[in-house]
Structure formats: C-alpha cells, structure tokens
Amino acid sequence: IQLTQSPSFLSASVGDRVTITCRASQGISSYLAWYQQKPGKAPKLLISAASTLQSGVPSRFSGSGSGTEFTLTISSLQPEDFATYYCQQLNSYPLTFGGGTKVEIK
Amino acid sequence: QVQLVESGGGVVQPGTSLRLSCAASGFTFSDYTLHWVRQAPGKGLDWVATISSDGIQKFYADSVTGRFTISKDNSKNTLYLQMNSQRAEDTAVFYCAAGRGRSFPQSRYFDYWGQGTLVTVSS
Numbered sequence: 001i002q003l004t005q006s007p008s009f010l011s012a013s014v015g016d017r018v019t020i021t022c023r024a025s026q027g028i029s030s031y032l033a034w035y036q037q038k039p040g041k042a043p044k045l046l047i048s049a050a051s052t053l054q055s056g057v058p059s060r061f062s063g064s065g066s067g068t069e070f071t072l073t074i075s076s077l078q079p080e081d082f083a084t085y086y087c088q089q090l091n092s093y094p095l096t097f098g099g100g101t102k103v104e105i106k
Numbered sequence: 107q108v109q110l111v112e113s114g115g116g117v118v119q120p121g122t123s124l125r126l127s128c129a130a131s132g133f134t135f136s137d138y139t140l141h142w143v144r145q146a147p148g149k150g151l152d153w154v155a156t157i158s159s160d161g162i163q164k165f166y167a168d169s170v171t172g173r174f175t176i177s178k179d180n181s182k183n184t185l186y187l188q189m190n191s192q193r194a195e196d197t198a199v200f201y202c203a204a205g206r207g208r209s210f211p212q213s214r215y216f217d218y219w220g221q222g223t224l225v226t227v228s229s
Contacts, residue, residue: 031211031214033215033216035151035216037151042201042219042220042221042222043151043201043216043219044219045215045216045217048215049211086150086151088151088153088216090210090211090214090215093156093165094153094165094166094167094168095141095153095156095165095214096153097150097151097152097153098150099150100150100151
C-alpha cells in the first residue's frame, strides 16, 4: 500500500493553522498513524487509529480521515512543531510510510 | 521508563555481514511486537522487519527478504537484525521500535524508538 503525503514541504509562521494530507493507494479503514521527527532524533508517535492523540501530545494536533484520505492538522503552529511529519499505514504488511512533510519556519 | 538502545552499526564493505542489537528495558519484553525501521541519509522512514511477541511470526520488506533476519532473545531482552549480502543502498540509520501489543492493530504501531545506529555500506 503506497502512501502519498502532500505537501512534501511547507513554510509556515508561528500561530498558523497547518494541514498535511496522506492518501493511501487502497482503503485502510482507520489503520493509520502519524509521527513527528526532529533532526537527529528518532520519530515520535503522535496519533494512532487516524485520530487518537497519544498521551502527552498537545491538543493542537488532531487527525482525521478513514479509507484512503487522512489529514493531520496543527491548529496553531508552535516553535517546537517545526519538524518532519510522516504517516504510516498498519493495515497490511509490508508496513509503509508516506514520504514525509517537512514543516519549516517562514 | 521504556528504553531501547541499538548497537552494532559501523562501516562495512558490500557483500559482507553485520549484526545489529537492540537492548530493551523498562517494559515486559515478551509482551511487545518489535520492529526494525531504517532511514537513509536525508531520506524518509523505511520499515525493514517485524517479529511477533512470541518470536514465531516474522515479516520482511521485499528489499531485504532473503538477506536480513530478525530475531529476539527474551532471556536477554534483546532484539537482533542479522544483515547479510549488504548493498550500498542499505546505508542508513537503523532504529529498533516496539509496538505495545501482541496483536493487530496495536502491535503494528511504533510506540517506542531507540536512538538509532548508523550502518554505512561502502568499499
């Protein structure tokens, strides 16, 4: 199952609302996760089951979608949110990731 | 707290072998599904292999099938990745990751990650 993220890069300001899209090549129900990765660090699980926020993740992050189209939204971008974000499908093996979306400071 | 510490990376020549280890602590090792995920320099995340909590089921990416073997030693709380016939395109940071659960879907999330170990395949 291929996952296509868009955009691959976005430039935004602190306080902006940011939306990242992940499209699956076939239906995956809600079997999708979102990860955040900062330079030189391991990824961190933000959202499971397409919309379930992990413990400790700020409420400005939210996920939605099912089937083939999913979104990750950051309601008000904070300085610590500048990172690369990946979606991952767990519907079937091989497990796959999207290509990533790098969020940079405008 | 949960801790995963990879080791065994380094510079190797094409066609040779290397074994990575991942020492786990802070959780019941035998209850978790374990994974290897790699990231080539400047590139995205790439799932490599998964082993079930009981060590019986193993899954591999097509790119490593027949060359890499995932295993675990519950008595040592350690996950392994034996990498044979290495290629230049295997150059990457290799992360071990743990999924909180024995069964689908929870087992297929990467809840916890190690810091990664760099493998460079070059002549």
